Amino acid sequence: MVESRPADRAVANGPKPQAATSPIVKLSALFVAVTMLVIGNGLSGTLVGVRAESEGMSSVTIGLMMSAYFLGFAAGSYYASRLIESVGHIRAFAALASICSALAIAYPLFIAPVAWFLFRLLFGACYAGLVVVIESWLNASAEPAQRGRMLAIYNVILVLGYVASQPLLTLASTESFVLFAVTSIFLSLALVPITLTRAGIPGKTAADRVSMKRLFQLSPLGFAGAFAVGMAMSAFWGMGPVFAARVGFEDEGIALFMAITMSGALALTWPLGRLSDMIDRRFVIIAASAIAALAALAIAALPERPSAALMGAGFAFVGLAIPIYSISIAHVNDRIAEGEVVAVASRLVLIYGAGAALGPLLASVSMRLLGAHGLFVYISATLGLLSLFGVIRLGFRGEGVLWPKRGFIIIPRTTHVSLQLHRDRRGQGPGRPAGA
Incomplete structure (x- = not known):
C-alpha cells in the first residue's frame, strides 16, 4: 500500500470549493443599506411636512423647504464624485x-423656517452622495448578465422602502421628538452594512453626456415627459402630507x-411599460398623463375630508404618473444608437431634477391661492399640459421609432450613476466585485 504524502492529505482535507454565490446574495448588504436609507428619507420628508404644517408655517414656506431638498440633491449628485x-467610498x-x-x-431643536430650509438643502445634498x-x-458588483435584474431589484427596493416608511408615522405624535429620532436611527443603521461589507472598491463611474439641444431635437415629448413628471411628483412628495393634514x-x-398612493407605482409601472413595448409609446404617455391628470382633478373636486374615493384616486394618479418617466426614456431610446442610451438617460435625470426643484414651490403657491386642493389642481394642470403637448407632437412623424424597440426598463429617478446598471452602459471604470 502506498502511503499518501502530507501535501496530498492537506489537499484532500483542505477547504472544499464552494458553490458560486448568487449576485443578489453578495449584494444583500448593499440592498439592506438602501432600504435603511430610503425608509429614513421617506419618513423624514413626510414628517417634516406634517410638522411644519402643525407649526403654522405657510404653504409657500413649506414649498420652499421641500424644493430645497431637490436643489440639494441635484448639487450633491454633481459634486459627490469629488468627495x-x-x-474614498466608505x-x-x-x-x-x-x-x-x-x-x-435637528429639526425639533431649531424650529425656524430658515433653519429648516438649510437643513433640507444640506440633507438633500448629503443623501445624493449616499446614493452615489x-x-x-x-x-x-453586478455582472453584465445581471444588470437588468439588479436594476429591477433596486427600483423595487426604492418604492417598497418609501411605502414601508409611511406607517412609521404612527409610532408617536408628530409633535414629539420620537419620530425624528426614529428617522435618525434608520439613517445611522445604513452605516452598518456598508462599513462591514466585503464588497470591493468600486471603479470610477463616468457620466456620458448629450447636449440638451440635441436631446430636445431627438424627442421633445420625452424631454417634456421627464420634466413634467419631476414637477408633478416632487410636488406630491413634498406637499402631499400637508394636503392630507389640511383635509382632516x-x-x-x-x-x-x-x-x-405610492403602492400604485408598484402595481401599474410594469403593465404600462409592457404596453408601451407593444404600441407607440407616445400613445401610452399621452393616455397615462391624461388619466393621471383626471385622477388628480378628481381629488381636487372631492370634499375636504378623508374618504376611500380620495385614496383610490391617489392610487390611480401616482400609479399612472410615475411610469411616464421610464416610458419617456424608453421613447427617446427608440430614436438613438445603442451607445447613446446611458448618455441620454443621464441628461433626462437632470431634466427630471430641474422639474423636481420647481414642483413643490409652484404647488405651494397654488395651495395658497386655492386652498389644500390647489396641490392637485396644479398637478392636474401639469400632467394635462403634458398630454396636450403629446397630442400636438403626434402630428410630427419625425418623432416616431428610428430603431427597433429595446424593451421597457424601469429607470430610477436618483442619480446618473444608477444608469451604469443599464444593459447598454458605457464608462464603467475597473473595480473589484463584491466579496473580493
Whole structure:
C-alpha cells in the first residue's frame, strides 16, 4: 500500500470549493443599506411636512423647504464624485450618513423656517452622495448578465422602502421628538452594512453626456415627459402630507394615504411599460398623463375630508404618473444608437431634477391661492399640459421609432450613476466585485 504524502492529505482535507454565490446574495448588504436609507428619507420628508404644517408655517414656506431638498440633491449628485475621489467610498458614506442622521434630529431643536430650509438643502445634498456611493458599488458588483435584474431589484427596493416608511408615522405624535429620532436611527443603521461589507472598491463611474439641444431635437415629448413628471411628483412628495393634514387626516391617515398612493407605482409601472413595448409609446404617455391628470382633478373636486374615493384616486394618479418617466426614456431610446442610451438617460435625470426643484414651490403657491386642493389642481394642470403637448407632437412623424424597440426598463429617478446598471452602459471604470 502506498502511503499518501502530507501535501496530498492537506489537499484532500483542505477547504472544499464552494458553490458560486448568487449576485443578489453578495449584494444583500448593499440592498439592506438602501432600504435603511430610503425608509429614513421617506419618513423624514413626510414628517417634516406634517410638522411644519402643525407649526403654522405657510404653504409657500413649506414649498420652499421641500424644493430645497431637490436643489440639494441635484448639487450633491454633481459634486459627490469629488468627495468620493478625495476620501474614498466608505469614508464618504460614513461622513454623509452621519450628517444626515444629525440633521434628522435637528429639526425639533431649531424650529425656524430658515433653519429648516438649510437643513433640507444640506440633507438633500448629503443623501445624493449616499446614493452615489451605493449605486457605484452596485455597478462594480453586478455582472453584465445581471444588470437588468439588479436594476429591477433596486427600483423595487426604492418604492417598497418609501411605502414601508409611511406607517412609521404612527409610532408617536408628530409633535414629539420620537419620530425624528426614529428617522435618525434608520439613517445611522445604513452605516452598518456598508462599513462591514466585503464588497470591493468600486471603479470610477463616468457620466456620458448629450447636449440638451440635441436631446430636445431627438424627442421633445420625452424631454417634456421627464420634466413634467419631476414637477408633478416632487410636488406630491413634498406637499402631499400637508394636503392630507389640511383635509382632516390624522397621523395614521396621512401615513396610509401616502403609502396607498405610492403602492400604485408598484402595481401599474410594469403593465404600462409592457404596453408601451407593444404600441407607440407616445400613445401610452399621452393616455397615462391624461388619466393621471383626471385622477388628480378628481381629488381636487372631492370634499375636504378623508374618504376611500380620495385614496383610490391617489392610487390611480401616482400609479399612472410615475411610469411616464421610464416610458419617456424608453421613447427617446427608440430614436438613438445603442451607445447613446446611458448618455441620454443621464441628461433626462437632470431634466427630471430641474422639474423636481420647481414642483413643490409652484404647488405651494397654488395651495395658497386655492386652498389644500390647489396641490392637485396644479398637478392636474401639469400632467394635462403634458398630454396636450403629446397630442400636438403626434402630428410630427419625425418623432416616431428610428430603431427597433429595446424593451421597457424601469429607470430610477436618483442619480446618473444608477444608469451604469443599464444593459447598454458605457464608462464603467475597473473595480473589484463584491466579496473580493
